Amino acid sequence: MTTLQARIAEAVENRADRITQTLCDLVSFDSIVKSNPREAGPGERLCQEYLQMRLEKIGFTTDLWDPDGPALYEKYKGRPGANKGRTFEGRPNLGGTLVGKGGGRSLMLTGHIDVVPPGAPEHWTSDPFVPVVKDGYIQGRGTVDMKGGVASMLMAIEILREIGVELSGDVVFTTVVDEEIGGMGSLAMVDRGFRADAGIMTEPTANRIAPLCHGILWGKIIIDGIGGHAELTPNAWYSSGPVDAVQLARQMLDGIDILNRRWMFDPKKNHPLMDLPNQIIITQIKAGEHPSSMAGRAEIIIDVQYLPSEKDAFGLGGHVKREVEAHVGAVCQADPYLREHPARVEWILDADCAEVSAEHPFVTAFQGAVAQAGLSPDLSGFGAHSDIGLPTGLGETPTVNFGPGNPAQSHQPNEKVSIRDLIDCTKSIALAIENWCR
Structure with missing residues (x-):
């Protein structure tokens, strides 16, 4: 010195x-x-x-x-x-x-x-x-x-x-x-x-x-069920409902856990200077309209990380958005109701890295x-x-x-x-x- x-x-x-x-x-x-x-x-x-x-x-x-x-x-x-x-x-x-x-x-x-x-x-x-x-x-x-x-x-x-x-x-x-x-x-x-x-x-x-x-994506996964009385025996969803959006949201959350597990071992989702792999973090959940009614809709807010190497041609997380959307679609294919009424993703924010x-x-x-x-x-x-x-x-x-x-x-x-x-x-x-x- x-x-x-x-x-x-x-x-x-x-x-x-x-x-x-x-x-x-x-x-x-x-x-x-x-x-x-x-x-x-x-x-x-x-x-x-x-x-x-x-x-x-x-x-x-x-x-x-x-x-x-x-x-x-x-x-x-x-x-x-x-x-x-x-x-x-x-x-x-x-x-x-x-x-x-x-x-x-x-x-x-x-x-x-x-x-x-x-x-x-x-x-x-x-x-x-x-x-x-x-x-x-x-x-x-x-x-x-x-x-x-x-x-x-x-x-x-x-x-x-x-x-x-x-x-x-x-x-x-x-x-x-x-x-x-x-x-x-x-x-x-x-x-x-x-x-x-x-x-x-x-x-x-x-x-x-x-x-x-990290780059950050904020997104909202929207799941539409069919509202109905929570305490009565429901008819099949394909006749008059209801379909519990909370139950469907649980399935979606399990699906996100699967994707996070996959990302743990994906070289594209890891960087030698980062302590953890990229993750999809659930930050907010909103579901239901009334204490005695099955939820007709559920919304899951996600915080998605991406690395500089994953940026698209605009310097943003477009590739990762498509990856998440494809996975949400795959989760929907595993459920007979969601197969016909798939969840959708609305993107709120894309903060670059x-x-x-x-x-x-x-x-x-x-x-x-x-x-x-x-x-x-x-x-x-x-x-x-x-x-x-x-x-x-x-x-x-x-x-x-x-x-x-x-x-x-x-x-x-x-x-x-x-x-x-x-x-x-x-x-x-x-x-x-x-x-x-x-």
């Missing part, structure tokens, strides 16, 4: 309290996004205005804007990140650029500030938006996913400025909304022209460099910075979806995931991140900026 790098590492350690306070400030904004973005409150805007103020204090030129959802959809329809019906009124994206002296490589730091709803209050030991600092952790909604990462990337560049580190390359800073419901905020950010020679997205990876993530080569110059440079910060430089996969596909593909900014916190804490009640993780992440990013942009 050079004298300058040692000075950077020491400066980060000396600002542990400010790193902690920065995350507490961010958590206090209830920047919730719901599946219907029109229900979002002012928290996203207020959080972005706070970040804008911090960036401008250290010399960034900033851009705070409400994306035009319908126009973006028309421009990118059928491409990654283009989701119909999105609205961004009062839900701005933030971008900023700190111009270097010239002649150096640029780096983009990016993340999202929207968070999922906290859920039932009784599941929390504290108010989700009143951060609690205790026993070396910060607790609150978004501490892990992913305001901890945003705090680290902000503090990394602030610290470099404070100790007088001069950079030749530009540093680009972007924070987006809408990530938790599909990534159109990142699409808007790339469309706005924010890009760099490389990028770090500070999603929680337990401070491991993750150069790939990306992979940056382990040999990419930025990946190897970042591994060196992480090692200097005392962390493991080994690469890993990010099992969930993140938005790295949009800057990497459309924006031509090869972007990796790297951020503080145990990703398993994401979306959980009593979500919390280690202060040590925050410090180590801030240090790694600061060292990476100095190395890459000098």
Whole structure:
């Protein structure tokens, strides 16, 4: 480690309290996004205005804007990140650029500030938006996913400025909304022209460099039975019904288990950096109309993972959609009723994925910075979806995931991140900026 790098590492350690306070400030904004973005409150805007103020204090030129959802959809329809019906009124994206002296490589730091709803209050030991600092952790909604990462990337560049580190390359800073419901905020950010020679997205990876993530499909399997009185002896379905959609849904769930078992041993569904094979995860089930009536309809919501190697010609999960649809059709063939009244799949969301080569110059440079910060430089996969596909593909900014916190804490009640993780992440990013942009 050079004298300058040692000075950077020491400066980060000396600002542990400010790193902690920065995350507490961010958590206090209830920047919730719901599946219907029109229900979002002012928290996203207020959080972005706070970040804008911090960036401008250290010399960034900033851009705070409400994306035009319908126009973006028309421009990118059928491409990654283009989701119909999105609205961004009062839900701005933030971008900023700190111009270097010239002649150096640029780096983009990016993340999202929207968070999922906290859920039932009784599941929390504290108010989700009143951060609690205790026993070396910060607790609150978004501490892990992913305001901890945003705090680290902000503090990394602030610290470099404070100790007088001069950079030749530009540093680009972007924070987006809408990530938790599909990534159109990142699409808007790339469309706005924010890009760099490389990028770090500070999603929680337990401070491991993750150069790939899963693509995600959300789908709804709809099964139509025939409603009828639950307590009376039914006639045959082919005369007057009823047919229990709950029973049919059980058969479909068993069929999904079979496909998951098959995927466990399919090389196309596995990646050496991923801990688990691709899976179809059941996230919601809705069935029935009345306590004394057989269900006339059942709906099964699925979350389907796919790898970058499985992307179709549009950079999305079209091949995997067809695979799932074919399997649902095969399950229907095993039942005499479903054979004549097959289930259907409606696709809700297709969130793309990306992979940056382990040999990419930025990946190897970042591994060196992480090692200097005392962390493991080994690469890993990010099992969930993140938005790295949009800057990497459309924006031509090869972007990796790297951020503080145990990703398993994401979306959980009593979500919390280690202060040590925050410090180590801030240090790694600061060292990476100095190395890459000098």
